Amino acid sequence: MEFYLQLVISGLVLGSIYALVALGFAIIFKSTSVVNFAQGELMMFGAYFCYSMVVQYKVPWFWAFLMTLVFSVILALIVERLILRPMIGEPVISIIMVTIGLSSVLRSIVTAIWGTQIQVYDPPLFPPTDVNIMGLPTSQVYLWSFGLSAVLLALFALFFKYSKAGVAMRATAFSNQVALSMGIPVKNIFALAWCIASVVSAIGGILIGSINGINVQLGHFGLKVFPAVILGGLDSIPGAALGGLIVGVLENLSDGVLKSVFGLQGIKEVAPFVFLVIILMIKPYGLFGKKEIERV
């Protein structure tokens, strides 16, 4: 029993990070209708930049964290301006391909600068000692990651509901043309969406990096977010959060169960994709997604 509880807890932590990255994905899809295959690479870039600051340049964590956020905003602006903006109005397939191309460019830049070995944050972001929750020893990284993700998700929910920029983003998501005629600078909103997505992904990258260490495989994590967003409904922000948590827990549980019962190794890597196919079969518009997806 304790084994499964442990699995659920680490699943929730993993899921909360999925939720963060999925949030970034959903924001981009909602306001710019771009399916971003480079989400994982944005995350990886943030994680590596922070690593450079903390380990190589010995910047204190607080400042390193802030600098990473600024850096990911700049990265997002460059990417949006140079690559995504010329593609506005192009067919979906070209836009998807452009993000795939972008992901391989970002990945190779990371490899060129930081190499392919696993790196760890030293000093760690959170103290390495365990705390007890319901009699289970749980590492502080887990607690902090879960807490930070929850706070960020709540903050963004409020941002979209009440702030002027958030309302403008929702209007843009609803219809670009109407938003334009209401005087909303749609191009700036697109840039803002990319910035937010890049920032939350970078935070997700730092969190996952302080749990597992960072390497080029982090880009794969960004692809594993697809099940979460599909489950939540592609364009729904609460859906992304809930989908992330569910997929995280399911992934960990199925991994644990299949490993202990059938001795199958490495199910963790594919379990989310199996869910993805099942979700597409039974509930393709997800839990909270718009149901107006064209079914044929």
Next chain:
Amino acid sequence: MSVSHCGDFKETYRDDMKVFQTPFVRVAVGLFVLLLYTTPLFSSNYVTSTMTTIAIAVIGALGINIVTGFTGQISLGQGAFMGVGAFSCSYFMRVAHLPFWVAMPAAGLTAAAIGMIFGLPSARLKGLYLAIATLAAQFILQYVFMHLDAVTGGSNGIPSPPPEIGSFAFDGDRSKYYLTLTMAIGAVAFTTNLLRSRNGRAFIAVRDHHLSAEIMGVNLFKYRLISFSVSAFYAGIAGSLWGVYTGYISAEHFMIDESIKYLAMIIIGGLGSVIGSILGAIFMTLLPQALTVGTGALASIFPKIGFLIMSFKDGVFGIIIILFLIFEPDGLAHRWRMIKAYWKLYPFSY
């Protein structure tokens, strides 16, 4: 001497649909095929083997162009379906002792069947969902390749026996080249004709406007599924040939990079164009070789930045995809048409 018209003067649909528009084209294509068949007689083994990989890539690229270029559905699993083809072909030959000529189509059908499992849920939905479903297929199949030891040999890989006719085995560079070249030419001919058929026109109708297509009586679900399984079939054939070419197949060759490479081929070559698939396949096969030579030369001049250049090799694919999408969205096929149009009216280009 055949003279081509400077305008469009066709009077019947039959004229318009002809594969060879003028006798000159027929002769030129014939000569080109002849050239392809005679090249290995005087070229080095390296050139022959490169041309073999190009021929395999042409088959795979044609497959993905049918689903992505003509039907407008994105497939991110071409690499994995090639893997299904390669492993099942080898399995049929080693375990079921089928001759290659039965095993290869069977492998194609296996790839099509497995593709259909993943295509079924998403063929009902917008194009974007097939992209995500095939991405899932890619990762699930990768896992299967690595863990289904009995069929795929796990991470070690498995040998792929050469095909035989009587006592003649296709195990030399030249014979493998002739085999794949013949298959590639067959694939090109089949695709060209497929696109002139009712099925092909239905694919294009689905791509251009699915609502109009449905009103015209095209069953969207059916044609999306057909085009996707035909594409997976091509991938299966290309995979079997890849097995023959290398003689030993391992899962590492069928990872997501391979799928992206095939998508890049048709984007660079030109979506929805047979000649584009061929040009793209040539470009993407020669590019890594040119890059290896180029980076090798640069690295010997500047040893310090050697590592930097080496690790950026993969990124070059990405940059090329992005540049093509932004500056030349119709691909090399468009360039090809421009060149043809230029020479057609030369020197009076007005």
